[in-house]
Amino acid sequence: MSVKEPWVEIQATRTTLELLYNISREIAAALDLRTLLQRVVALAMKHVGAISGSMIVLDERSQPIEAAIIVGEQIYDSVTQQLQGTLEQGLAGWVRRNRGAALIPDTSRDERWLKRPDDAPDKTGPKAALCAPILARDRLVGILTLVHSTPNSFNDDHLELAQAIADQAGIAVLNARLYAESQRQARVMTALA
DSSP: OTTHHHHHHHHHHHHHHHHHHHHHHHHHTOOSHHHHHHHHHHHHHHHHTOSEEEEEEEOTTSOEEEEEEEETTEEEESOTTTTHHHHHHSHHHHHHHHOSOEEESOGGGOTTSOOOGGGSTTTTOOOEEEEEEEEETTEEEEEEEEEESSTTOOOHHHHHHHHHHHHHHHHHHHHHHHHHHHHHHHHHHHHHO
């Protein structure tokens, strides 16, 4: 049995590296910030096993400038204001303040989770959640949150994978954010001319 264990570990490492390489390739090609948000959240949900996810992009003052939510197959764009409460009081806010990833096995038992009406036992009830900071050049540029409808659905391996995906997304998010800003400035200059 001990002969197979190193092989299994090598295969798992190889699979993870291939996954991260493919994710990096897919997100590096996106310059449009909204498209990038959707890709990162969708890929993270798929590979971590989440049923919903969100991503908030932050400016240099750690204020939200863009966000996206995916629930199942449905994509919700322009939800920055909707996620403001989560960023101030919820799990995303905790991650923003601590600049570290967080795993909540059961949202009904953790004060970092901002309770919403759909968290009631007669609705969707308690969930499992994880959240990872998206860093680029030691700057917090975003926050990725993934949720599963069943408590204890995530473990430390899921958290590590989510953080690895967030790490891959960091520079791409920063580049897309800078590109969007340069496009906005170009439109302003054209209008002034």
